Amino acid sequence: MRDQNRQFRLAKRPEGKPDHDTFDLVETDVPDPGPGEALVRTRYLSVDPYMRGRMSAGESYADPWEVGDPLRGGVVGEVVESNGAGFEAGDIVTGDLQWADYATAPGTALRAVDPDLGPVSTALGVLGMPGRTAYFGVREVAEPGPSDTFVVTGAAGAVGSVAGQIASLAGARVVGFAGSAEKVAFLEDELGFDAGIDYSATDDYGAALDEAAPDGVDAYFDNVGGPITDAVFDRLNVDARVAVCGQISLYNATERPTGPRKLPGLVSKRARVEGFLVGDFAPRFEAATERLAEWVASGDLQYRETVTEGLESAPDAFLGLFEGENVGKQLVRVSEPDE
Amino acid sequence: MRDQNRQFRLAKRPEGKPDHDTFDLVETDVPDPGPGEALVRTRYLSVDPYMRGRMSAGESYADPWEVGDPLRGGVVGEVVESNGAGFEAGDIVTGDLQWADYATAPGTALRAVDPDLGPVSTALGVLGMPGRTAYFGVREVAEPGPSDTFVVTGAAGAVGSVAGQIASLAGARVVGFAGSAEKVAFLEDELGFDAGIDYSATDDYGAALDEAAPDGVDAYFDNVGGPITDAVFDRLNVDARVAVCGQISLYNATERPTGPRKLPGLVSKRARVEGFLVGDFAPRFEAATERLAEWVASGDLQYRETVTEGLESAPDAFLGLFEGENVGKQLVRVSEPDE
Incomplete structure (x- = not known):
């Protein structure tokens, strides 16, 4: 476990196409989970086109990020510490977390990932x-x-x-x-x-x-x-x-x-x-995920992932979405299980 | 009953806004109804915005008219002669007929208008x-x-x-x-x-x-x-x-x-x-018309008609639609019951 944490923040709102100046990588302490929270170490971070909307001040379907705010996105990670969050250390979970090595979240904002359904990264892609x-x-x-x-x-x-x-x-x-x-x-x-x-x-x-x-x-x-x-x-x-x-x-x-x-x-x-x-279909997410997993298991549904290495590569991964650089799901690998 | 008939034909396809050169008023004989047909004397002719689409050669939701073709539209008229059409002389009917004093149509293309529901002109407007x-x-x-x-x-x-x-x-x-x-x-x-x-x-x-x-x-x-x-x-x-x-x-x-x-x-x-x-809702037309008639009878549904006089006024009535000259339904009165 690293002593230090890194997290990306919104450095400024992009005019038109975002670039590296949009992002600010900041060193912070590893946060402590509050009551009901878990500390999660990020394995994979998802970058998605909708995040572009959150970088602007205008109305979108997700609230805009403020300049200086940590960026957020879909994460699959491992619970490092649970403070009554309903998970145990070692559990694999997914949720909307910071672009960071470590982040805390209420247990209610995390879902368990079943590693038997496939590689845990699929919780951000074909099964996510x-x-x-x-x-x-x-x-x-x-x-x-x-x-x-x-x-x-x-x-x-x-x-x-x-x-x-x-x-x-x-x-x-x-x-x-x-x-x-x-x-x-x-x-x-x-x-x-x-x-x-x-x-x-x-x-x-x-x-x-x-x-x-x-x-x-x-x-x-x-x-x-x-x-x-x-x-x-x-x-x-x-x-x-x-x-x-x-x-x-x-x-x-x-x-x-x-x-x-x-x-x-x-x-x-x-x-x-x-x-x-x-x-809007949240009440039916579980049934959909089960069906998708069945199709993956039967070979009816193929998927591919494009993975960049290291949290520091997240801006490149995000910017590449607008250049069509990814095939299948674009992910950032932030840590390995055995690290 | 007039000896002669008049009918409007498409003189040429309009480029942009139609004008009087779009229309040709032609004198013809009063047609004879063939087997299963009725001869109908027009009382009211409806002009509607969708007719603009039929004047152009391009694809629309109604087939384009050919240059030289009689124009067609919603008509309310009186059956003058029935040749096995299932109507009797004096019946008030409505259908898609020519812009003309008289026109023939198969009985199957005509529907009876119930004069008790309201003025017969409403069969082209609020009840049509x-x-x-x-x-x-x-x-x-x-x-x-x-x-x-x-x-x-x-x-x-x-x-x-x-x-x-x-x-x-x-x-x-x-x-x-x-x-x-x-x-x-x-x-x-x-x-x-x-x-x-x-x-x-x-x-x-x-x-x-x-x-x-x-x-x-x-x-x-x-x-x-x-x-x-x-x-x-x-x-x-x-x-x-x-x-x-x-x-x-x-x-x-x-x-x-x-x-x-x-x-x-x-x-x-x-x-x-x-x-x-x-x-696309044709199977439910009758139920809709009944409901509309109930609302008219109860006073819940008000309507107004703008009427021009004489078949020869039909182009003005049509062109006026694009200038917003009508309030409520734009009609052309072609004949009176007692003429």
Whole structure:
């Protein structure tokens, strides 16, 4: 156990794209757990696109961080000390904790991770928030059926890669947009997508869709937004459903993004466009995680992780999300079990 | 009975805004009804914004008219002659017929109008397609509830005026956008809207909404689109529903309209945006019409008609829709019962 703790704080609010000046790595003491709290040593830290919203002062679906505040995110870690938190030293837990070597949290804010379900890192990916986001977004919002064409953007990412596979399990033809030939090969060869589109290789997303989704689009799971989404909307079928999960291509915009108006096209298509947050499905998280774990165990659901090493690499891991550097879930490995 | 018939044909496809050159008034013989058909003398002709879409070659929710084709629309008329159509001379019927003094139609394409329900013209308005559009759009798509704020655009029009009143009956606070002080007075004083906004008197629709809908917008019924809709979207509450009925402000655009991107805002609000066509609810038309008639009879549902005189006035009546000249349902009176 280290004597000292390190934690990342918000150094300043980013204007547009964040960079290393956004983050401040500070040495602190290892905190003591208060009554009902546990001290957790971070094994893995999750970086996710939604965190960009919390760095700005404007309204988002998560409260903004204040400058000087410790950054927070999904963590899997080991309980080092429990002060009546309902866990024991050595337990593996997950929760929304600081970007830090060590952090305390009330026991009620931690959940036990079952190491028998898979590597504990999956509690931040396929068996965690991203997996559940895909699960509910596909099944409750986009609702692809057996004769449907399902399109997903950010398809090689933590959410998109799971969303496409769940749509496949529902019998849909699955088309994914991703940002490199390597990622498209991953979609087609490892995840079983019917077609992948490398958006870095073309500006004519419409033509690419006409080839990959010749019967139009019945269900669309959007993580990205912008011109790719414009092309998909132009190809929605009657009664199409659009699940708006994220819009990562717009998160760093410094002016309000504009684009073709979409409402006129919705009328003739009787299309439904719906934003969703996974947190609204919290009462059903356990059932979703069990189902995802079954699919992983049976081989129906493949996943991949991209891991950077060391807490100090967290800013690079986060910034890389906006450059599409990750395949599957982007994680930061902060400590090893035997350290 | 006139010996001669007149009918309007599509003279040419409009580029942008239609004008009188769009229409051609042609003298023809009064047609003979074929087997199973009726000859109908037009009493009232309905002009509606959706007809703009049929004048263009592009895809819309109704098939485009060909240049030289007779224009068609909702008609209430009197059966002059029935050739096994299942009606008798003197019956009042409604259907999708030509813009003409006389037209034939298969009996199966006509529905009897019950003159006891109200003036027969209401079969084209509050008890017809516009009334049912409002009914299903409010109750099945926008779904305002007792603690909700409901906003409607085109609020003084045939659909909007009914939509707002149905939302009031559901207990919502109702705010309507209309294009003149006179219309706002109509909304507030005659229809019982909680607030009307005269969009011709301000460019700051957001400020007007902040005053009229201080608790944000839970349900939005959009007939208009464009900048007013942008302002409403910025004020949607969590779990808001948007029923996209029409976008009349964009129908005459010659280039694809652009505007602020709306999808990013839908995520945090978990908002649902849904286009709809009244035709999809056809199996339930009769029940809807009965309910609307009950509300009219009880005084819960007020309506107004704007009527131009003579078939030759139909182009003016249609063009006036895009200038907001009508209050309530815009009709053309083509003949009187005793003529």
